[in-house]
Amino acid sequence: MTSIADSSPMLRNGETGDWIGTFEGHKGAVWSVCLDTNALRAASGSADFTAKVWNALTGDILHSFEHKHIVRACAFSEDTRLLLTGGIEKVLRIYDLNRPEAPPREVDKSPGSVRMVSWMHSDQTLLSSCTDMGGVRLWDVRSGKIVQTLETKSPVTSAEVSQDGRYMTTADGSTVKFWDADHFGLVKSYNMPCTVESASLEPKYGNKFIAGGEDMWVRVFDFHTGDETACNKGHHGPVHCVRFSPGGESYASGSEDGTIRIWQTGPLTDHEETKSHAANGSVGKVKVSVEEVSQKIGGFHIAEEGKTKEKE
Incomplete structure (x- = not known):
């Protein structure tokens, strides 16, 4: 919505x-x-x-x-x-x-x-x-x-409680913070490349988070290290809101440019695949296409992460 x-x-x-x-x-x-x-x-x-x-x-x-x-x-x-x-x-x-x-x-x-x-x-x-x-x-x-x-030093523009109830993710100024949702202590704090307006933690494994803000890009970061792993380019205005889907298979970004873009999450890591297979009793690899897909539906822009620029 x-x-x-x-x-x-x-x-x-x-x-x-x-x-x-x-x-x-x-x-x-x-x-x-x-x-x-x-x-x-x-x-x-x-x-x-x-x-x-x-x-x-x-x-x-x-x-x-x-x-x-x-x-x-x-x-x-x-x-x-x-x-x-x-x-x-x-x-x-x-x-x-x-x-x-x-x-x-x-x-x-x-x-x-x-x-x-x-x-x-x-x-x-x-x-x-x-x-x-x-x-x-x-x-x-x-x-x-x-x-x-x-x-926090700056006004908090975004706050999200993780799906498992373990963390609160907040964005303020150029910082994304993670708080213990039970005891309220600061768990992690990462400085971002720009002023951020919104951040969201991946709900299934909690190993990555996304952030968007004034520079018009939607970035993906490693939760444990804060390293940037991907940068999604395509918006033409500041990004005001980002959120993962409940299953973590995609995430959405809403921008001042009047569009919402849906980005498909990239392939699972080996560790994630192992966890997923163990949970489902299945074997084989999870296949996620990275072929660039881009289509406009009445001002709604959908893109797969093949359009992202992976960090070298």
Whole structure:
């Protein structure tokens, strides 16, 4: 699902890029979108001062929640019952989707305008970052209080909890950091070649991560060493968001140039193949074509990693 500046978020097939539908109803730029765990509902936060929940299959608006200023971020809880929102108001709100008419629960005031929000620890902890100050704030859902702040020098533009719940990946300034998601200690910190806006850890093996930012390139790095292993060139504007697919077989990048590109992950390493074969009880090699494939589908650009420049 993609958010765009013209007020109409779109849903596309993650494998082919085919357009599925457009959600019509916002009257301002859409800053944030998300799908629930079952991909049955979508949510969006907009400059029209609303957060909306949609039927992801029909495109119908299920709920519209009024705010007093721009909604910059939204996220479904893991159990899909709750919607978390944040924005310029500096307030985090939790809406009960089983009782949408009820007033939302508000947690303590954020110290700055909210940039991103997320859930973790089986919906017991909230994450938030601010547009105008560094740090990731961790909130206890029960008390509504900040329990810890992970310090960063620059505002955190991206935060992701790994699929296994082990790490948090953050991007701030020209740095990508990995934090222990249980004890919140800093595990790794790598300096990037440019100011980065987003980073994502490979979900299946956790041995690589991607980052994108101001230089318009999507880079692949080794998680353990921080060495760059590939550089994807093709965007014509800053890259604002990168994310791996749930299975790690591909990753997507969204850019200011108006396109989303899907990149196919390269062949598995020998170590990964061994793990994969052991898990599946299979033999033989995993074949991934590196023949360059590039096609446009209504502003959606798909490319395989054959288009990447491998680091020598």
